[in-house]
Amino acid sequence: MRLFPHPFAALVVLVTLGAAAQTPSSPVGSVSPTTGLVLRDDVVRALIHESSGDRIHDGVQRLALLARDNAGGYTEAAVWTKAAAEAAGLKDVRLEPMKQGPQWRATRGELWVAGPQRYRVTSHADLPMSLAIKSGSFEGADLELVDVGTGTQDAEYAGKDLKGKVVLTRGHPSATLRRAVTKLGAVGVVSSYSTPPWNLPHRLDGDFPDQVGWAIVPPGLVPEGQPAPFLFMVSDRQGRELRAQLLTGPVKVDVHVATEEYPGHYGILSGVIPGTRAGEEVVLTAHLDHYKPGADDNASGSATLLELVRTYTTLIRQGVLPPPVRTLRVLWLPEFEGTREWFALHGADPVRRVAHFNFDMLGASLSRAHSRFLVSYTPDWNGSFVNAVSESTVAFMNRFNGVAYPPRKDFRIGSVTGSRDPLDAHLDRYSRGSDHQLFNDHGIPGVAFSTWPDDTYHTSGDRPELVDPTQLHRAAFAGLSSITVAAWAEGPGALDLARLVAVHGARRVAEDEFRARRDLASAPATGVAGMHRLARAVVRAAYQRERDALLSCVQLGAPAKAVRTMTQSLERAEAQALERLDADSKARGVSLKEPAPSEAERRARAFVPRRVKGQELASFDELVTRAAPEDQPRVATVQAALREATTALRERGEGELRFYQLPDALASYADGKRSVADIRDAAYAEYGHVFPVEALMDLFGLLERGGIMTTAR
Template identity: 35%
Template structure:
């Protein structure tokens, strides 16, 4: 403590006065207690059960029905302004650079073996994942041919698939192009595998949810099989059997809409801005953890906060709190693009995607991912405080017993400790859209991983836990309410916590620098940690103006440390080119099924050169590189920022990426 800046020592001392009696350092106990008392994990689980009855594919009748149900529930939770917004999904409407795809209406489908055996193979909608999304009408009898993965031309050498059905394990849209569009196959049987984890392949009866291209109007069909079914057919075909199947499909791709459910808890100051909670409502039936769980959890956040506000247990927040249920990623992009008036009003938020799984059945644990490193924010400190409370209380209860309520246990549900962690940003869901260039909304990300049932027929409500749903609901409600409602009088405590966390991060950066053989990379780690600390400080001052004087002093101290930091110059030349993205680019370059880079390259007849190899998370670094490309920073400067905030990254990788984007017309050089 003696080495901390004097002002920080005073702030920290003030904030920790009576901290032992506080569950959350910056809230008197009656506030988190009131939120906790209003949370109902069992109600969240019942919502999961209801949502699981809908087959919630983007732009489908099942999704529309789920959205209508969610609107009704949001109104019943006290949000009278709950509405469903409809955005065209017609294959041509643009949302910034993202081109929408078509909707899908599937009635029924059946696959039967007719020779040499007569038996049913797959049925839709009895098994919702049996028919791949964007399959279309068919009534064909044909022989089955195995093509291995079916993902390269080599897989088809010596095999006549014209007028036949192919059995393949490769990506469906790619197999469809190679087998159906180019070689005349009539349709696909697929056991395309699920996301890879330590348990991949153990359960041979999992049937994966599959997707053909939502842009290809000439799609035929694909039936999804379990590994056991597919391997059985492969063995019979290898033994010389001639197998004939009958496929019947009633389904079509047609113009539809991305339906987004939106509702708010109005703030006391209409001009103060909004805090947002999001969850994607889509996915296969039951899609219990992914993502009926997140959808149900933010609904329960709304119920709990409204109940506590209306009872007078907590004050109405100064900022409004908005809830958004979307078709994953595409719906968030459409909603943001069609609401430019909200840009700058949303101060931060939380995205929930897979938050209720039982460890014993899914093998997944809970992760709270911080905001993007390009968007440092006090949300990270608020999230850490609530996470620590739940983790500590649940562990104490699991180890010692006692008061289940104090352990955040839902009666009749599990009593396990809350197993999870707080980690740096990860991509893969709607928060990726909100935090991307053009929108710039800092978001925490709640998610379970790995979940061995994700995107399969076994993602069922029985694998979820009401206790965990209650704990996650409390986390979301507490964090969102803090950002929306923490009074100025309590802000010094939050500022002190922010600086405490910042000093910890700085110590870690200094350790990295001490252990790094490359003195420049080590210096960058310290420099960029200081820069993130300063940006996080500014987020406190923007939200709580009473802290402005203190944050100015602390920011100046950080600048002094930065100025005194030596930054050795490397021998290699720094890339001084300055990339400037097109104004049309708002949001991530990849939006669910859509890859804007590939689309632009195809339009220009270009073939992308492979990027230099990198032993790290290339996708995350290139995403953050676009977030930093503002027409002022050079490639070299972007390289230094990313190397300091994440890990050393080759400048050649960033240069090649930006050169590819320039060739595709996505950016130009200033």
């Protein structure tokens, strides 16, 4: 037995300890021939196997117990999330109060069918979303229930006395409230409506008869000082049961509603994983607010942020990852409203925010919810390296998780308690619908991760048991893979990233050229000249987007000279693509000379809008609500053009979120350099639809009158 270690053994120990003490190398490197990512293969494995969809699902179950659509429940969720974030290793965790304002809460809400066989239809205590937010207090017994069908047609109200009665509808409750309550004197509404308009292509009322929809009593429905009406939400099955009872005779109901308004506020929860470079951030967001249960929307995104933090802090502590180059700023906040306020409070911070990643509706079982896992591109005008990173991540995940039993277990992304569903992830062209749109509107490249569509969206069916831990794990890895590149890339790693951007950009511009040449080939002879101009706009926008994406790598530390060489290659390729378009057009044997510009076209070329500083997040819909009477014809022109656009896009197979808040998407092109005519062409490149220049002039004219835009020249 040797009592003392050999001197050589001691030396080995010292060398080993010295190596362990060294700072781990950057996770970002050259494009992997195996994964196609600019992350080292061992880092990819570490991100997969340290992160856990099962842990995320635990957080989903915890948050789904809370009604986060009121200040009390939201605050309880924020306090729990704050403690969990601190336990996960997040630093400088703060719960920042938002603006004080009137808050609503209910202490009782019950709807009963009266009579000898009295029974309770629904209860706020059992299902908080059964009593719509902002419902007013009311006590009443033996109130007559009157069915008005969808509540949208004159014939449904004909001959019906509604004064002092309760209205039953299967249509959108807002329309029924405005008509039955404010005009005809009903005291409240019971609605079995559950399908939001933007989800109509994916499910119809009655497809899921036991789901209860989520609703709010519209603000300003009744004059100030008058009590608000109540609104109960019931399932389609319950609505049909009540209508069946009405066929046998009058139905009376008892209503017990106790609500109150009180001063209070929501909050913005934030924290950081500190970076080594001062003044640079990558921002991660998830909206914490929503009804109970709201498991997929959006307990899933909120719980995923916690797991991302825990994964990073664990790998940094273990020495697998060095500290990030750029600070990771993590935000939990109310959707839209909270993001707007965060920008109001912190938009002017002396920080360069290089990218944003939003996590909203991540965990729906793809097979049971008939859903897809989606990652969005940034808008064309906001080209960034994040698009190539997203593409490479999605391609890697599909390749190694496209079957139930992939041959490489080290790249399998699954969870112990989750499904073995094959993955089919997709990248979608820019669409709005969550907080990433506000970051893009503010000029920060924003990417959204989500599962859409979802059969349980905005209903009581959005429960933890329909959230798949495996899908949560996959969404978490998609975020980790993308964020790691954005937060750790610098110097040589940023140059490797630029090479990835160039490779993926070549594929994307080829796809755009294909679309441009296809549209040109399908144009009638009389429309070739106009389509030739639009096809050239598609190609120019595509190449400019990819040049911008390459230049965004310079901000991360890629050598400017090397990146410039890549952009020059793009410029040569663009010239060749435009020559091919010209050849296609000339082969049609028609004149490419467009007619003389109309007066509207000349004005559109002269009008160069620019968003007023501080109004980056202003909404056209909000502007419309306060438009002056003399502006109503212009509003009508814009809305008619947008309806035509959405119809055309829908018939072409585009998803509903693609044209969600479309006027704001168009307004985001105003940069003080593009004329309205340029924006028309750029919007065609993005959406493949020709927006009438007259309507665009009215849109930007209204935005200018509303103080959102100004004229650059």
